[in-house]
Amino acid sequence: MAKRTVVTMPGDGIGKPVLEEALRVLDAVGFEADYVHADIGWEYWINEGNALPDRTIELLEKHRLGLFGAITSKPKDKAAAELAPELRDKGHVYYSPIVGMRQHFNLDVCLRPCRSFKGNPLNFIRQSKDGGFEEPMVDVAIFRQNTEGLYAGVEWTDPPPNVRAALGTHKKFARFADVPGEELAVSTRIFTRNACRRICEEAFKHAKKFGYKSVTVCEKPNVIRETSGMMEFEAAKVAEKYPDIDLWSTNIDAQMMWLTKNPEDYGVIVAGNMFGDIVSDGFAGLVGGLGFANSANVGADCAVFEPTHGSAPKYEKLDPPIVNPIAMILSACMLLDHVDESEKATAIRDAIAKVIADGKTRSYDVMKLRGGPDAISQGAATTTQVTDAVIGNI
Numbered sequence: 181m182a183k184r185t186v187v188t189m190p191g192d193g194i195g196k197p198v199l200e201e202a203l204r205v206l207d208a209v210g211f212e213a214d215y216v217h218a219d220i221g222w223e224y225w226i227n228e229g230n231a232l233p234d235r236t237i238e239l240l241e242k243h244r245l246g247l248f249g250a251i252t253s254k255p256k257d258k259a260a261a262e263l264a265p266e267l268r269d270k271g272h273v274y275y276s277p278i279v280g281m282r283q284h285f286n287l288d289v290c291l292r293p294c295r296s297f298k299g300n301p302l303n304f305i306r307q308s309k310d311g312g313f314e315e316p317m318v319d320v321a322i323f324r325q326n327t328e329g330l331y332a333g334v335e336w337t338d339p340p341p342n343v344r345a346a347l348g349t350h351k352k353f354a355r356f357a358d359v360p361g362e363e364l365a366v367s368t369r370i371f372t373r374n375a376c377r378r379i380c381e382e383a384f385k386h387a388k389k390f391g392y393k394s395v396t397v398c399e400k401p402n403v404i405r406e407t408s409g410m411m412e413f414e415a416a417k418v419a420e421k422y423p424d425i426d427l428w429s430t431n432i433d434a435q436m437m438w439l440t441k442n443p444e445d446y447g448v449i450v451a452g453n454m455f456g457d458i459v460s461d462g463f464a465g466l467v468g469g470l471g472f473a474n475s476a477n478v479g480a481d482c483a484v485f486e487p488t489h490g491s492a493p494k495y496e497k498l499d500p501p502i503v504n505p506i507a508m509i510l511s512a513c514m515l516l517d518h519v520d521e522s523e524k525a526t527a528i529r530d531a532i533a534k535v536i537a538d539g540k541t542r543s544y545d546v547m548k549l550r551g552g553p554d555a556i557s558q559g560a561a562t563t564t565q566v567t568d569a570v571i572g573n574i
């Protein structure tokens with residue numbers, strides 16, 4: 181097989197150490213690849229006015245395979261205030277580079293698996309009928325539409341007159357018609373049928389391939405009739421091709437309640453961009469939280485893999501780093517699955533399972549300690565020690 185080139189984008193804060201650790205694990209499992217570094221994140225915003233420089237886009241355009249750590253992102257005004265003085269007032273507007281990357285490469289399918297590891301003290305438990313407790317194993321795959329909806333960026337504070345006029349054609353806009361411009365903010369939720377169909381098709385394909393019994397659409401069609409309604413409609417159409425897989429539908433709010441009641445009942449979940457983001461964080465919280473949350477952003481001809489956590493600025497200056505590298509390592513496993521190296525991915529996941537079950541090497545989050553410089557003296561393993569333990573079990 182031809183050697184692959186992976187574009188590595190460490191980004192900011194803890195993105196840097198965790199990405200380095202994932203590369204060590206990929207080496208240890210015998211994955212043969214060349215890695216090229218690409219710039220992304222806050223320092224490129226400050227110094228170049230662009231957190232996702234063109235040279236990074238070009239590298240991804242060439243190699244079509246990326247491994248991404250995390251970036252720091254800040255609201256518009258704060259971002260503008262930190263821009264290098266010589267770049268100010270030149271029309272630079274801050275956009276999240278990861279959102280930009282998803283849109284530029286149409287990485288429209290986001291997969292976020294949430295699976296418990298046996299022996300993880302962070303696993304969800306609930307009270308059983310006899311007053312004891314039980315620990316249901318969760319195994320859910322969340323498919324999040326990744327490029328549209330509320331994240332598409334079509335939004336205004338003080339919408340221009342033609343936009344106001346267009347909104348005015350909707351009878352339900354009447355009660356906002358007299359709100360002064362600066363008092364009015366509008367963020368649009370745009371869904372396309374193609375994108376709905378594609379995310380639903382990927383969800384069902386995954387369910388079939390891995391033997392999940394159900395696909396649950398998690399939207400809110402009773403209120404958000406047009407967009408959520410379109411997602412539900414497309415899911416039902418795709419479901420016709422999969423008579424052996426049940427199609428369920430839940431509202432996002434109800435789902436957030438149910439997920440701590442009977443999370444083991446869910447298999448594949450499919451949702452639009454915002455609700456997919458919400459429900460995936462909800463499930464991630466049942467299986468260890470951000471230190472375990474991994475994800476894939478997949479388009480027709482490009483894919484980028486990343487932990488769902490951010491740059492954790494609180495911990496970025498700690499030396500040695502103490503954050504959990506497992507979310508990043510599991511994201512690298514998803515890259516391996518994507519390039520048909522699933523045996524290697526399984527070897528790494530099994531090694532992680534052993535480290536967790538063994539319980540001797542635990543980062544501060546798994547030990548339920550407060551993160552900080554004292555964590556190590558209280559028995560927490562460093563980022564590197566956790567990685568070493570994983571490598572030792574491969």
Ligand code: NAI
Pocket residue numbers: 249250251252253254278470471486487488489490491492493494502503504505507545551
């Ligand atoms: P965060 O995910 O960076 O951190 C929140 C908290 O979660 C941390 O303080 C820490 O307690 C815990 N945590 C995160 N990753 C961990 C790990 N690997 N091991 C152990 N504990 C971990 O989210 P926060 O603080 O809301 O955002 C910080 C920055 O990251 C912001 O600028 C935000 O915009 C950005 N961000 C970037 C993302 C990305 O790059 N995809 C995603 C989420 C946030």
Ligand code: MG
Pocket residue numbers: 457461488
């Ligand atoms: Mg999120």
